[in-house]
Amino acid sequence: MNRTPKHHPTESTLLRFAAGRLPASHALVVAAHLEGCPACRAGVRAAEIVGGALLAEMPAAVMAEDALTRALARLDEPASKPAPPPPARDLAPGVPLPAALRDLAVPRWRWMAPGIHRIALDIPGAAPGERAYLLRVAPGTELPEHGHEGEEITCILSGSFSDTTGTYGPGDVAEMDEEGDHRPVADAGVPCICLIATQGRLRMRGLLARLIQPLVGV
Amino acid sequence: MNEYASPPAACRAGLAGAEALDGMTPDDIAPPASPDDASLVLAIATRRDRAAFVALFSRTAPRLRSWFMRTGLAADRAEDLAQETMLAVWRKADTFDPNRASAATWIFTIARNQRIDALRRAGRPLPDADDPSLAPAEPVAPDAAYDVAQAEQRVRAALLDLPAEQAEVVRLAYFEDRPHGEIERSLGIPLGTVKSRLRLAMGRLRARLLDRDAPDRPMQDQSRVGGRP
Numbered sequence: 279m280n281r282t283p284k285h286h287p288t289e290s291t292l293l294r295f296a297a298g299r300l301p302a303s304h305a306l307v308v309a310a311h312l313e314g315c316p317a318c319r320a321g322v323r324a325a326e327i328v329g330g331a332l333l334a335e336m337p338a339a340v341m342a343e344d345a346l347t348r349a350l351a352r353l354d355e356p357a358s359k360p361a362p363p364p365p366a367r368d369l370a371p372g373v374p375l376p377a378a379l380r381d382l383a384v385p386r387w388r389w390m391a392p393g394i395h396r397i398a399l400d401i402p403g404a405a406p407g408e409r410a411y412l413l414r415v416a417p418g419t420e421l422p423e424h425g426h427e428g429e430e431i432t433c434i435l436s437g438s439f440s441d442t443t444g445t446y447g448p449g450d451v452a453e454m455d456e457e458g459d460h461r462p463v464a465d466a467g468v469p470c471i472c473l474i475a476t477q478g479r480l481r482m483r484g485l486l487a488r489l490i491q492p493l494v495g496v
Numbered sequence: 497m498n499e500y501a502s503p504p505a506a507c508r509a510g511l512a513g514a515e516a517l518d519g520m521t522p523d524d525i526a527p528p529a530s531p532d533d534a535s536l537v538l539a540i541a542t543r544r545d546r547a548a549f550v551a552l553f554s555r556t557a558p559r560l561r562s563w564f565m566r567t568g569l570a571a572d573r574a575e576d577l578a579q580e581t582m583l584a585v586w587r588k589a590d591t592f593d594p595n596r597a598s599a600a601t602w603i604f605t606i607a608r609n610q611r612i613d614a615l616r617r618a619g620r621p622l623p624d625a626d627d628p629s630l631a632p633a634e635p636v637a638p639d640a641a642y643d644v645a646q647a648e649q650r651v652r653a654a655l656l657d658l659p660a661e662q663a664e665v666v667r668l669a670y671f672e673d674r675p676h677g678e679i680e681r682s683l684g685i686p687l688g689t690v691k692s693r694l695r696l697a698m699g700r701l702r703a704r705l706l707d708r709d710a711p712d713r714p715m716q717d718q719s720r721v722g723g724r725p
């Protein structure tokens with residue numbers, strides 16, 4: 279993603295990301311965008327500074343009497359060494375896997391519908407109803423018109439798609455809330471690969487649910 | 497006592513609770529991280545300095561406990577997470593880089609990640625590796641001219657300068673999982689108003705971080721968000 283993104287997460291989403299209040303799957307999509315977007319990294323950093331300021335203003339609570347003793351007793355516990363980061367790899371030729379996904383199991387592409395393949399991601403800490411997918415859409419493929427009952431956030435990793443709101447290219451983020459309806463079409467050229475997180479188990483009528491429901495009964 | 501004597505209690509206690517930002521001016525509030533916090537973390541990083549840890553713990557753990565309770569955790573859970581955060585500070589001290597963030601910002605990111613991690617572990621086991629999706633944001637401007645202390649001070653000053661209604665929605669975002677919906681309900685203001693206040697506030701904070709004038713309009717093209725404005 280060498281291109282500077284043109285479409286960004288909303289300020290609210292960046293703030294929730296920095297505050298640690300985004301669902302795990304959505305945070306992953308934001309993290310993928312941040313890798314290529316200095317402007318949004320600045321927004322997140324500003325919100326982290328605010329977090330530090332709010333934390334510093336908290337009243338001092340009374341800790342348990344032995345709190346410090348217990349902490350000191352644990353200082354010499356051997357710290358579990360973080361595993362070395364897995365090597366970089368490609369999701370498709372010329373499309374590196376975002377660093378945010380490197381620790382995840384990323385299985386093979388599976389056929390989903392004509393022109394559409396997907397990889398379902400297993401996100402640690404995802405709440406019930408949260409889903410994250412990689413989607414690969416052949417050039418020119420039109421996705422069914424759909425609405426959203428939960429929030430959906432998408433980061434384009436390769437290729438592009440267009441709908442009535444514009445064209446989305448590598449690094450761009452599209453956010454949809456429950457009131458939106460759209461009918462994206464993958465642009466000509468290379469396949470459009472994107473990372474999508476959705477939310478909302480029972481009421482979900484989102485893009486992926488529409489596509490997947492009849493096929494695999496999600 | 498040790499060489500890192502605690503600051504006076506009045507100074508340590510900070511400002512009380514959720515209303516702390518309202519009506520304050522930059523002169524009313526000491527910088528959240530006294531320079532000592534950074535020195536203490538560096539002493540831990542370079543010398544495994546237990547006295548520095550004791551000083552940092554006494555000053556920081558009680559505020560962390562309040563913070564975790566404010567985010568909705570029960571008292572015993574908050575106590576545990578304050579402990580875990582301080583241990584993480586001890587273990588990760590060598591990753592603290594004062595050229596990238598103040599100690600206050602760095603400790604906040606550790607506390608935030610500890611909380612996320614704990615909530616995720618509650619559902620299922622997690623590998624102990626650091627989750628890259630939780631990594632702190634990279635340095636804002638990787639050039640030598642970027643002065644962390646000044647940049648962070650500008651953001652804190654901008655926070656205090658925000659109109660009260662903007663500061664309020666920003667602050668609530670740290671303590672509510674669904675800030676829009678929750679704020680809409682608790683403040684009785686329309687969702688669109690909440691969103692525009694957040695957008696204005698974040699635009700100002702980011703602009704001050706980058707030492708620009710606050711934009712009248714959002715600094716950049718937002719992604720579309722379907723539905724109600």
Ligand SMILES: [Zn+2]
Nearest residue numbers: 283286315318
């Ligand atoms: Zn961005």
